[in-house]
Amino acid sequence: MSAPAATFRAARRIDWLAxxxxxxxALLAVFALMPGxxxxxxxxxxxxxxxxxxxxxxxxxxxxxxxxDIFSRVIYGTRYSMGVALAIVAFAAVFGTxxxxxxxxxxxxxxxxxxxxxxxxFGFPALVLALAISAAIGRGLDSVTLALxxxxxxxxxxLVRGEVLxxxxxxxxxxxxxxxxxxxxxxxxxxxxxxMSAVNVRATTDIGYALVAVTALSFLGLGxxxxxxxxxxxxxxxxxxxxxxxxxxxxxxGIVMLTATACSLLGDALDARKGA
Amino acid sequence: MLEVENxxxxxxxxxxxxxxxxxxxxxxxxxxxxxxxxxxxxxKSLTGMAIAGLAPEGARVGGAIRFDGQDVVGLPDARMRxxxxxxxxxxxxxxxxxxxxxxxVGDQIAEALRVHGLxxxxxxxxxxxxxxxxxxxxxxxxxxxxxxxxISGGMRQRxxxxxxxxxxxxxxxxxxPTTALDVTIKAQVLDLLRDLKAELSLTTLLITHDxxxxxxxxxxxxxxxxxxxxxxxxxxxxxxxxxxxxxxxxLASAMMAEAPPxxxxxxxxxxxxxxxxxxxxxxxxxRCPRATARCRAEVPVxxxxxxxxxxxxxxxxxxxxxxx
Amino acid sequence: MSLLSLSGxxxxxxxxxxxxxxxxxxxxxxxxxxxETVGIVGESGCGKSTLARIALRLIDPTAGRVRFDGQDVTEDGIRxxxxxxxxxxxxxxxxxxxxxQRMTISQIMSEPFSAHGLKPEGGVEARTRALLENxxxxxxxxxxxxxxxxxxxxxxxxxxxxxxxxxxxxxADEPTSALDPSIQAQIVNLFLQIRRERGxxxxxISHDLDVIGHISDRIVVMYLGQIVEEARAAxxxxxxxxxxxxxxxxxAPTLKxxxxxxxxxxxxxxxxxxxxxxxxxxxxxxRCPLARDRCRSDPPALRTLPDGRRVACxxxxxxxxxxxxxxxxxxxxxxxxxxxxxxxxRGAK
Numbered sequence: 001m002s003a004p005a006a007t008f009r010a011a012r013r014i015d016w017l018a019x020x021x022x023x024x025x026a027l028l029a030v031f032a033l034m035p036g037x038x039x040x041x042x043x044x045x046x047x048x049x050x051x052x053x054x055x056x057x058x059x060x061x062x063x064x065x066x067x068x069d070i071f072s073r074v075i076y077g078t079r080y081s082m083g084v085a086l087a088i089v090a091f092a093a094v095f096g097t098x099x100x101x102x103x104x105x106x107x108x109x110x111x112x113x114x115x116x117x118x119x120x121x122f123g124f125p126a127l128v129l130a131l132a133i134s135a136a137i138g139r140g141l142d143s144v145t146l147a148l149x150x151x152x153x154x155x156x157x158x159l160v161r162g163e164v165l166x167x168x169x170x171x172x173x174x175x176x177x178x179x180x181x182x183x184x185x186x187x188x189x190x191x192x193x194x195x196m197s198a199v200n201v202r203a204t205t206d207i208g209y210a211l212v213a214v215t216a217l218s219f220l221g222l223g224x225x226x227x228x229x230x231x232x233x234x235x236x237x238x239x240x241x242x243x244x245x246x247x248x249x250x251x252x253x254g255i256v257m258l259t260a261t262a263c264s265l266l267g268d269a270l271d272a273r274k275g276a
Numbered sequence: 277m278l279e280v281e282n283x284x285x286x287x288x289x290x291x292x293x294x295x296x297x298x299x300x301x302x303x304x305x306x307x308x309x310x311x312x313x314x315x316x317x318x319x320k321s322l323t324g325m326a327i328a329g330l331a332p333e334g335a336r337v338g339g340a341i342r343f344d345g346q347d348v349v350g351l352p353d354a355r356m357r358x359x360x361x362x363x364x365x366x367x368x369x370x371x372x373x374x375x376x377x378x379x380x381v382g383d384q385i386a387e388a389l390r391v392h393g394l395x396x397x398x399x400x401x402x403x404x405x406x407x408x409x410x411x412x413x414x415x416x417x418x419x420x421x422x423x424x425x426x427i428s429g430g431m432r433q434r435x436x437x438x439x440x441x442x443x444x445x446x447x448x449x450x451x452x453p454t455t456a457l458d459v460t461i462k463a464q465v466l467d468l469l470r471d472l473k474a475e476l477s478l479t480t481l482l483i484t485h486d487x488x489x490x491x492x493x494x495x496x497x498x499x500x501x502x503x504x505x506x507x508x509x510x511x512x513x514x515x516x517x518x519x520x521x522x523x524x525x526x527l528a529s530a531m532m533a534e535a536p537p538x539x540x541x542x543x544x545x546x547x548x549x550x551x552x553x554x555x556x557x558x559x560x561x562x563r564c565p566r567a568t569a570r571c572r573a574e575v576p577v578x579x580x581x582x583x584x585x586x587x588x589x590x591x592x593x594x595x596x597x598x599x600x
Numbered sequence: 601m602s603l604l605s606l607s608g609x610x611x612x613x614x615x616x617x618x619x620x621x622x623x624x625x626x627x628x629x630x631x632x633x634x635x636e637t638v639g640i641v642g643e644s645g646c647g648k649s650t651l652a653r654i655a656l657r658l659i660d661p662t663a664g665r666v667r668f669d670g671q672d673v674t675e676d677g678i679r680x681x682x683x684x685x686x687x688x689x690x691x692x693x694x695x696x697x698x699x700x701q702r703m704t705i706s707q708i709m710s711e712p713f714s715a716h717g718l719k720p721e722g723g724v725e726a727r728t729r730a731l732l733e734n735x736x737x738x739x740x741x742x743x744x745x746x747x748x749x750x751x752x753x754x755x756x757x758x759x760x761x762x763x764x765x766x767x768x769x770x771x772a773d774e775p776t777s778a779l780d781p782s783i784q785a786q787i788v789n790l791f792l793q794i795r796r797e798r799g800x801x802x803x804x805i806s807h808d809l810d811v812i813g814h815i816s817d818r819i820v821v822m823y824l825g826q827i828v829e830e831a832r833a834a835x836x837x838x839x840x841x842x843x844x845x846x847x848x849x850x851x852a853p854t855l856k857x858x859x860x861x862x863x864x865x866x867x868x869x870x871x872x873x874x875x876x877x878x879x880x881x882x883x884x885x886x887r888c889p890l891a892r893d894r895c896r897s898d899p900p901a902l903r904t905l906p907d908g909r910r911v912a913c914x915x916x917x918x919x920x921x922x923x924x925x926x927x928x929x930x931x932x933x934x935x936x937x938x939x940x941x942x943x944x945x946r947g948a949k
Contacts, residue, residue: 171698178656178771179761180685180715183678193702315780414870428871458643459807460868463851467867485781491858515859529785532810533854533931537833538792541785541814545736547750548780 018269024262031078039072043229052245062247064237070248073229074255080230082259084145085210091149093203096156097195103157104164105187115161118154126151126213127220134222141230144223148213152206159202163195170194201271208263215256231256277479278304278327278447282339285322285331287551294551297322298503299339304447304496309473309480311490311511313526314500317548323500324451324483328366329356344446362392365440369452371432374439375424381408381435382420388442407438410475411468430461434468441476451483466492487530491515496584499523502548502559509584519586519593522560558589566590602631602667603769603801604655604688609664611650622876624650625661626825629902632769637795637802639816639833641809641848645875647825648805652773655803656690657681669768686716689762693774695754699746705757706742712764731760735790752783759790769801770794776811784811791815809852813837821845824875824883827902831909837931839924841909841916843888846927857933882914890915 031038047067055062061070103114130147137143167173168191176190211231217223218232226233231252238248285297297319304310314320326337329348341348348359360366368374376384385404389395395403401420408416411434424432433453440448450469454462470493473480484490490497494511499520507520518524521544528542535541544563549555555562561571570589578585582593611625625647632638642648653659657666657673666674668684676684692698699708709728713720720727732738735756746754755775762770775791776784788811794800795815806812812819812833819836821829821844829842840846847868870887873879879886885895894914902912913920 171692171694172700174653174658175690175692175698175758176700176711177658178685178688178690179712180682180765181711182715185715189703190700315782430871458872459809459851460643460847461871463865464867467865487781488852488855488858491855512859515855525782527855529781531855532785532788532814533852534856535814537814540789540792543785543789544782545786547752547783550750 015269015272017265021262021265021269024258025266028078028082028259028262031075032082035072035076035079039069039075041069041072043068043073043076044227052241052248054245055247061251062245064234064245064248065241070234070251073234074231074252077229077231077234077252080141080224080228081211081214081232081256082207084141084148084214085207087145088148088152088210088214089203089206092152092156092206093199096153097160097192097199099153099157100160100162101164101187101192101195104161104168105183105191111161115158118157121151121154124151127217130217130222139222139225141218141224141228144214144217148210148217152210155206156199156202159198160195163198164191167191167194197270201267204270205264205267208260208267211256211263212260277306277344278481279342280323280327280339281342283323283326283341284336284338285319285326286336286338287334288336296335296503296551297326300500300503300505301339302498302505302508304479304481306446306479307477308495309482309493310496310498311482311484311494312498312500313484313487313490315485315526315548317502317550318500319503320483320485320500321451324449324481327481328364328449329360330366358392361388362443363446365443365445365448367433367436367440367448367450367453369455371429371436371456372424374436375432377424380421380423381427385420385435385439385442388439392443394443404438404442407442408435410441411435411438411472412464413438428461429457430464433457433461433465437465437468437472441472441478444476446479448478448480449483450480452485453482454489455484455486469493487526491530499526502554503551504559505578505587506560507581507584507586507588508578509582509586513583517582517593519581519584519591520560520588521564521566521590521592523586524592558587566592601634603634603636603669604630604632604803605665605667606630606651606655607665607667609651609654609666610662611647611654611659612662620876623825623878624875625654628664628822628825628827630820630827632801632803634768635795635799635801636818637804637816638818638820639812640803640805640820640822641807641812642822643807643848643872645824645872646822647875648822649773651822652690652771652803652805656688656771657684658690682716686765687767688769688771689765689767691755691758691762691770691772691775694778695751695758696746698758699754701746704743704745705740705749708746708757709742709761709764712761716765718765727764728760731764732757734763735760736786750783751779752786755779755783755787756790759787759794763794763798763800766798767800769803771803771805773805774807775804777806777808788815809848821848824873824878826883827910827912828884829909829911829913830902831911835907835909838928839921840927841905841911841920841924842884842913843890843920844884846920846924847887849927849931853931854933857931860933882912890919 045068050063050067051065053059053063059069059071061074064070099114103111106114129151130144133147134143173186173190176186214223215232215235218230219236221236224230224233234252235249241248281301282299283297284295284299286293286295300323312320312323322331325331327341331337337349339349343359343363348356382401382404385407386400389400389403405416405420408419413419413431413434419427419431454465457465466489472478482493496509497511497514498508499506499522501522507514507518507523514523515527518527525544532541544565546563549559557573558571558576561567564571568590576587576589578587581591607629609625609628610623613622613624628651640648640651654661654666665672668688673681673684706728710724713724728742732740737753737756776787779787791802792815795802804812804815816833819831819833820827821842823844829836829840829845836845840849850865853865868887873886881897882895882900885891888895900912900914902910904910905917
């Protein structure tokens with residue numbers, strides 16, 4: 001016996017923050033897909049005459065110690081930083097969802113075993129794993145991707161398992177069981193579709209976090225190698241010039257912050273829509 | 277005491293405005309129990325909330341609500357809060373939601389007394405305990421020290437009632453006060469409300485969908501359907517001789533126990549129309565067994581029928597004009 | 601011939617390993633005959649919904665047996681249960697929640713056929729139409745999703761779907777409780793119609809004595825996980841023998857009785873106790889006007905009386921029949937409330 005207001009959906013107020021976040025993400029997508037169109041210079045071409053120049057109309061973000069255009073390097077870097085973050089989250093979401101669904105539907109003993117494994121992975125320090133992997137297969141974005149993917153999925157697995165356990169007692173799932181539908185049908189038709197909205201929210205938000213993690217590992221020297229214009233590496237390279245060339249740190253750092261914030265806002269907006 | 281004139285509650289939405297309560301008027305006399313009965317989508321709860329100054333966000337309230345002669349529509353929040361706390365007590369359907377989980381029951385009642393300057397310090401707590409006793413809570417001192425989750429649903433609803441009457445309000449608004457309760461507890465709370473009314477000479481505005489509850493406590497009844505008043509009148513005559521076909525349907529569905537077992541009950545097809553899809557003419561006509569072409573075209577207005585008023589072109593009871 | 605038979609069924613829950621054990625269902629024997637409608641009535645926490653889920657084999661009982669058509673299905677796995685599920689269907693309280701909101705009505709209606717590999721004559725589409733027409737929804741657009749229908753329409757859809765596999769038993773858990781009064785009456789009529797047309801047996805669970813009284817052949821009253829009384833509907837309503845049943849009847853009198861100026865109901869003191877902390881002896885004794893020392897220590901057995909009724913009270917029927925008869929009469933507004941059972945309330949005038 002709900003109030004009539006509930007049956008009449010009020011016009012959704014436009015969420016300007018979410019719109020702004022969407023614009024940022026759309027721009028990043030353009031940068032990643034066709035950096036050549038946006039960037040005025042070659043990201044690795046040296047121009048020693050113009051080293052460490054402050055921002056100007058010709059070089060909006062200034063130049064670095066080798067005279068490379070920082071604006072162009074940031075644009076080209078989108079592909080590396082965002083690409084790696086996307087790959088990590090995509091793997092984590094797919095694997096974690098499958099793992100969580102299986103665990104949630106499995107008999108008690110198997111569920112317990114699978115969750116203990118998740119706890120173990122959660123407890124393993126990411127940095128140690130990243131160090132170990134880069135020691136094994138060499139320093140580079142590949143090892144960063146591998147290390148973070150292996151670390152990232154348990155979050156999804158836990159989220160999905162929790163949702164599955166909750167959904168299993170929902171009336172529509174009970175009804176489906178009473179109707180005589182098999183467990184596989186129930187899982188695919190009556191449980192997984194309802195888990196996906198939570199997974200989408202989490203994935204959107206996590207892209208931002210994964211990006212920060214990728215840049216952090218590169219900053220620590222475990223990720224991309226010169227002259228790849230990866231954002232974390234840009235920040236690492238800027239360290240000696242922090243006092244004299246503020247733009248070198250501020251612009252790459254700012255773009256990382258902006259992207260992570262945009263992902264987080266988009267995730268919130270998705271979450272709000274899910275509830276509506 | 278309470279006069280409601282041409283009250284409207286509307287929401288603006290994607291497809292224009294939706295009017296959930298569409299120009300209803302009534303008045304409640306001091307000391308009476310006035311019941312608004314209706315099903316979901318009738319606008320009964322919105323009406324109650326509008327009177328309490330608690331219309332949901334986004335709702336626009338129009339018309340006049342005069343409380344002791346003072347119009348409270350559009351009163352600033354701070355002023356409305358004073359009126360609400362001192363002069364209007366409210367009892368909701370869900371007692372757990374109405375109580376603050378992190379304070380004890382006694383603290384919450386004492387707080388209400390303090391805010392309105394009716395008691396201070398220890399005295400407030402003592403008054404709170406005596407209020408709990410007044411609503412027939414056994415061992416009131418213990419309950420006063422309990423948190424809401426530590427007491428049963430029936431106790432909680434009693435505590436909410438104690439809080440609502442703490443400041444000796446002139447008007448008690450009870451919105452589905454027994455709906456969430458078990459049958460035997462429902463009976464206890466109904467009896468309590470009836471006794472309190474006599475003891476405190478409360479004026480009560482009761483909002484419910486349950487004709488059984490109405491039968492026990494109502495002095496006058498107002499029947500709402502799809503945001504409009506379809507019938508209003510003294511309880512006895514309205515229940516004996518309903519004039520509006522919808523009223524008779526509500527009565528029939530409350531008389532399942534009187535029907536011969538396992539026989540088909542009297543029903544009308546369909547349900548309340550959704551907001552934004554109101555039928556032309558009389559809003560009940562698509563479900564009404566007596567509907568004619570006139571009902572489809574012309575909106576019926578409230579007029580004197582039997583002992584009260586009904587908005588129907590073909591009432592089940594003779595109108596004074598018909599009798600002439 | 602009993603279609604569904606529960607014997608000695610118990611279900612114990614434990615919120616966590618340290619919490620006390622809750623006996624939500626505590627030793628229930630219950631039969632539903634072919635074509636029979638049995639109503640279970642009781643307040644929240646009495647275990648009636650848990651019992652429905654055990655009967656449907658949605659949860660496993662801690663002890664006891666569930667038999668369907670003579671066959672013990674208590675330990676049957678998913679595969680073995682499949683043919684039984686076709687013969688036993690469910691309808692739940694909240695129709696919006698019990699339908700998958702991402703599916704269209706036609707997808708929802710086709711599930712029972714695919715679940716049991718049935719190929720109805722004339723195709724699923726035509727059969728769906730006929731089923732919906734049968735429940736009074738011949739006109740609806742089956743391409744729409746549940747959100748676009750009202751609660752009453754959705755409950756009809758849920759019922760139509762349960763009927764698709766032509767079950768012999770329908771277990772309905774609070775099928776009218778989420779609906780408006782005028783819609784409740786429609787659904788009650790629909791259950792009666794289905795039963796008349798198809799001879800389906802029903803196990804209907806509700807807190808609403810009016811609904812249960814109207815549609816049942818036999819009524820079972822539960823209190824704190826146990827059956828306290830069971831009788832043919834007419835007998836139970838005319839003369840309830842257990843003091844708790846008497847209180848239930850007295851709490852929900854007819855409209856006519858409520859309107860009587862002299863109307864005064866029998867008020868039960870206190871709240872239903874927490875199932876985790878059930879009183880010793882007769883579980884009803886703390887609230888019972890007849891309680892004596894014996895009730896505090898000696899739990900009454902559910903005895904079968906010569907006329908076939910079952911009641912779990914030490915003093916029934918000798919000491920309860922007269923008040924029971926009067927309760928039955930006063931519920932209908934035919935007399936005053938039995939004075940012997942009037943419990944004086946604290947502070948009452």
